[in-house]
Amino acid sequence: MNTPEPFAGETAHSPVRHHILSVLVENKSGVLARIAGLFARRGFNIYSLAVAPSERHARFSRITIVVDAESTPLEQVVGQLDKLVNVVDIWDIAPRDAVERELLLATIATDVSNRTSLLDILGRAGASIIDVDPGAVTVMLSGTPASCDEFERALEDYSSVELHRTGRLAVPRLGQELTSTERGLR
Amino acid sequence: MQLTGAQALIKSLEQQGVDTVFGLPGGAILPVYDPLLDSSIRHILVRHEQGAGHMAEGYSLATGRPGVAMVTSGPGSTNIVTPIANAHMDSTPLVVITGQVATSSIGLDAFQECDITGITMGVTKHNFLVRTAHEIPRAVAAAFHLATTGRPGPVLIDLPKDVAQSTMEWWYPVGPEDYDLPGYHPLVDLDEADVERAVALIAAAERPVLYVGGGTLKSRATAELRAFAERTRIPVVTTLMARGAFPHSHELNLGMPGMHGVYAAVTAMQRSDLLIALGARFDDRVTGRTAAFAPGARVIHVDIDRAELGKIRQADVAIQGDVGMVLRALETAGANPPRLDTWWSEIRSWQATYPLTYDDEPTEGPLRPQHVIESLAANAPAGTIVASGVGQHQMWTAQFWPFEEPNSWVNSGGAGTMGFGVPAAIGAKVGRPDRTVWCIDGDGCFQMTAQELVTARSEGIPIKVAILNNSYLGMVRQWQEMFYDERYSEVYLSPDLPDYVKLAEAMGCVGLRATTPKEMSDVIDEANAINDVPVVVDFRVDASEKVFPMVPAGASNDDILVHPSQRKETR
Ligand SMILES: Cc1ncc(C[n+]2csc(CCOP(=O)(O)OP(=O)(O)O)c2C)c(N)n1
Numbered sequence: 001m002n003t004p005e006p007f008a009g010e011t012a013h014s015p016v017r018h019h020i021l022s023v024l025v026e027n028k029s030g031v032l033a034r035i036a037g038l039f040a041r042r043g044f045n046i047y048s049l050a051v052a053p054s055e056r057h058a059r060f061s062r063i064t065i066v067v068d069a070e071s072t073p074l075e076q077v078v079g080q081l082d083k084l085v086n087v088v089d090i091w092d093i094a095p096r097d098a099v100e101r102e103l104l105l106a107t108i109a110t111d112v113s114n115r116t117s118l119l120d121i122l123g124r125a126g127a128s129i130i131d132v133d134p135g136a137v138t139v140m141l142s143g144t145p146a147s148c149d150e151f152e153r154a155l156e157d158y159s160s161v162e163l164h165r166t167g168r169l170a171v172p173r174l175g176q177e178l179t180s181t182e183r184g185l186r
Numbered sequence: 187m188q189l190t191g192a193q194a195l196i197k198s199l200e201q202q203g204v205d206t207v208f209g210l211p212g213g214a215i216l217p218v219y220d221p222l223l224d225s226s227i228r229h230i231l232v233r234h235e236q237g238a239g240h241m242a243e244g245y246s247l248a249t250g251r252p253g254v255a256m257v258t259s260g261p262g263s264t265n266i267v268t269p270i271a272n273a274h275m276d277s278t279p280l281v282v283i284t285g286q287v288a289t290s291s292i293g294l295d296a297f298q299e300c301d302i303t304g305i306t307m308g309v310t311k312h313n314f315l316v317r318t319a320h321e322i323p324r325a326v327a328a329a330f331h332l333a334t335t336g337r338p339g340p341v342l343i344d345l346p347k348d349v350a351q352s353t354m355e356w357w358y359p360v361g362p363e364d365y366d367l368p369g370y371h372p373l374v375d376l377d378e379a380d381v382e383r384a385v386a387l388i389a390a391a392e393r394p395v396l397y398v399g400g401g402t403l404k405s406r407a408t409a410e411l412r413a414f415a416e417r418t419r420i421p422v423v424t425t426l427m428a429r430g431a432f433p434h435s436h437e438l439n440l441g442m443p444g445m446h447g448v449y450a451a452v453t454a455m456q457r458s459d460l461l462i463a464l465g466a467r468f469d470d471r472v473t474g475r476t477a478a479f480a481p482g483a484r485v486i487h488v489d490i491d492r493a494e495l496g497k498i499r500q501a502d503v504a505i506q507g508d509v510g511m512v513l514r515a516l517e518t519a520g521a522n523p524p525r526l527d528t529w530w531s532e533i534r535s536w537q538a539t540y541p542l543t544y545d546d547e548p549t550e551g552p553l554r555p556q557h558v559i560e561s562l563a564a565n566a567p568a569g570t571i572v573a574s575g576v577g578q579h580q581m582w583t584a585q586f587w588p589f590e591e592p593n594s595w596v597n598s599g600g601a602g603t604m605g606f607g608v609p610a611a612i613g614a615k616v617g618r619p620d621r622t623v624w625c626i627d628g629d630g631c632f633q634m635t636a637q638e639l640v641t642a643r644s645e646g647i648p649i650k651v652a653i654l655n656n657s658y659l660g661m662v663r664q665w666q667e668m669f670y671d672e673r674y675s676e677v678y679l680s681p682d683l684p685d686y687v688k689l690a691e692a693m694g695c696v697g698l699r700a701t702t703p704k705e706m707s708d709v710i711d712e713a714n715a716i717n718d719v720p721v722v723v724d725f726r727v728d729a730s731e732k733v734f735p736m737v738p739a740g741a742s743n744d745d746i747l748v749h750p751s752q753r754k755e756t757r
Pocket residue numbers: 575576577578579580602603604605627628629630631632654656658659660661662
């Protein structure tokens with residue numbers, strides 16, 4: 001599974017290149033391997049992937065897969081995913097129809113010289129400090145992927161930044177029609 | 187009723203109506219082989235697990251029922267991966283049971299441990315690792331349901347030894363609601379609007395072709411196909427996987443399309459203005475260079491697997507559905523093309539100019555392989571089932587054997603697995619003991635799985651094997667001759683090593699040989715007269731014979747090479 005380059009330049013001004021598949025799967029061992037294996041053997045790229053138990057917790061998990069819409073034959077991906085027996089439902093969400101959020105954690109080395117400017121950046125981004133010690137802080141930002149990108153860029157000037165992002169989660173905007181493969185569950 | 191997991195497995199197979207299991211025991215599957223002794227199920231002890239898998243495939247292709255194979259863990263399970271992959275490519279329903287090390291040992295590199303569910307993830311429709319004996323009936327019922335519904339395919343059940351040894355209270359699922367498959371919905375409703383759009387395309391077509399694939403056989407839609415074709419008089423091509431789906435002798439049948447297809451079939455598709463693809467998947471061996479395939483054709487694509495729709499060729503009307511159901515809907519809607527007289531006269535002229543052909547053979551031999559096949563066919567009882575390996579002999583069989591009925595052609599299409607023929611023929615004969623079963627094999631292929639003739643002899647399965655012995659890996663030789671300046675690299679096998687007659691005899695079979703046309707007709711009679719033991723005939727055929735027509739790999743179907751004797755004529 002190749003991870004493509006980030007969607008550079010994907011901002012409010014330039015066209016959106018990614019696409020979101022929100023996949024409800026049975027919570028069984030090996031399901032993630034089945035999905036990852038399918039993407040790998042068919043040459044589809046995953047940009048980011050987030051997995052966690054779903055609303056129907058014990059039995060199902062939700063996997064949010066972000067793919068590059070330009071290099072990925074979406075109908076093929078959905079069709080092939082739908083054939084995996086453990087895949088229960090696929091929401092195929094275009095970014096314009098989605099509310100997307102991502103969580104970013106960053107550990108930054110701090111000293112007296114940079115503390116003020118850092119606090120300034122945190123304040124502007126709406127990030128919060130979740131851990132501190134004399135030489136470093138760990139901060140958290142949850143927001144749109146674009147705001148996480150922006151925050152990441154703002155941190156570029158700081159040395160020793162350890163950065164973790166969850167990958168996007170997305171839900172359809174309220175009132176949106178949505179293509180779903182689900183047939184008769186519930 | 188308390189049963190062991192092993193007993194529950196056998197009882198579950200009985201519940202599914204399984205009459206035959208092909209397999210070979212070993213440590214991890216040992217518990218299951220004990221209750222097998224008390225079961226009505228016939229077990230066929232193979233000599234190599236690959237044989238078990240191909241036998242199960244042959245059984246399924248000849249009967250339309252799922253084939254079942256059972257092997258042990260580790261190497262037993264990896265030995266059956268090739269047939270599983272083969273069945274996956276050809277959508278053949280199989281249920282394969284593999285032993286596994288005890289659950290407490292999984293992940294610890296125990297003796298003969300192997301992650302077979304991981305290995306086969308990409309080549310099964312689905313697989314299960316069963317963790318408790320209670321789950322066994324559900325796993326078996328679900329496996330058969332998955333293997334046989336929707337787009338069929340192989341399903342693997344991995345059964346740890348301790349699960350087979352533990353006990354459970356017997357139960358059996360009543361129906362699909364009990365299978366715990368919330369993500370599996372093989373039945374799809376037809377969209378009437380799609381049918382109407384298809385009817386409109388058919389009504390507007392002047393050069394339509396029915397492009398019939400293996401899915402038509404899987405859907406058991408051959409009667410519907412015939413009714414539809416006869417009423418509309420649309421020409422029919424049957425792919426390698428669909429030979430027998432429409433009678434070979436039928437006046438509407440143009441034969442096989444593709445890389446080694448009949449000129450008229452290939453060209454009719456190329457010039458078509460409407461392809462009606464029925465359970466076909468626009469395989470590269472059919473389309474040639476896809477960008478140049480049937481450039482003027484609109485496409486109605488019918489497939490039960492929605493992922494096939496638009497995978498290779500965008501369809502104008504894509505219908506996810508069972509081929510039989512869609513054909514019935516088209517019949518009800520009265521889909522009718524306008525007059526096809528001009529189209530047919532064009533096609534008839536291609537058929538007349540470029541029929542399948544081959545040169546006469548010298549009276550002292552060597553034989554023409556095509557002549558051998560035609561002679562075998564001419565002397566075979568109606569309903570004979572034919573299996574083959576992979577290579578030139580397979581293509582000649584697909585071209586020259588007149589397949590009249592569904593399930594009479596047992597062949598490895600999508601994977602092209604050498605060594606498929608002999609075990610698949612054995613499986614076919616087990617499934618259809620009333621039928622004569624010929625395996626038309628290559629000398630190379632034969633050497634890959636010939637040892638299963640020992641199985642055939644000891645289990646009393648009298649198949650007939652015709653080796654088209656050209657002393658070469660002939661298909662590869664043909665490519666080297668045509669595309670690598672006759673630089674032959676690692677393709678020579680020798681006609682006499684092994685001595686196929688002695689080899690056959692050593693395996694308890696009758697061994698025969700023919701070099702001249704006269705000997706050929708004699709040995710065919712002799713072989714046909716033997717019905718108690720397997721027969722192997724070593725037909726010495728011309729090593730330089732090539733398969734024509736041929737569309738070179740990656741070329742457009744317009745660049746089809748016909749038989750040399752036909753090349754001077756103007757097209
Ligand atoms: C398992 C496997 N290995 C290699 C190949 C590649 N291959 C395709 S046809 C062929 C030659 C087959 O030789 P033979 O059985 O003698 O048949 P012939 O073409 O001579 O009729 C080979 C090596 C294959 N299809 N399958």
